[in-house]
Amino acid sequence: MTGARYLAGFGTRDSAKSQIPNPESRQDRVTVSETSMNLVQRDRACLWHPYTQMQTAPAPLPIVKGEGVYLYTEDGRRLLDGISSWWVNIHGHAHPRLNEALIEQARQLEHVV
16 A cells, blocks of 8 residues: 555553553554645644543544535545534535535635634
């Protein structure tokens, strides 16, 4: 697999002491590009993700697009988005009419605090 790597879990784990599955043994590994791998490494070094344990959190899943109720991974898998916000659950990802309305509004005024 030239130009791609398997995205493994964060940190090291001692499987005898941990109840968390070792991501190295996962059969559903995600293949990602070098660019995505670099972004994942930068993310790990610089950001804290609420509701995660930084030493044992599984690797993030690189999503490249959303459409309707589905998310798509960099390696082409289609996944049902079962944990998104109410907005997406009601309207779906990338709804054409909503996207056009957002674009039109951003042309006029994109943000106010």
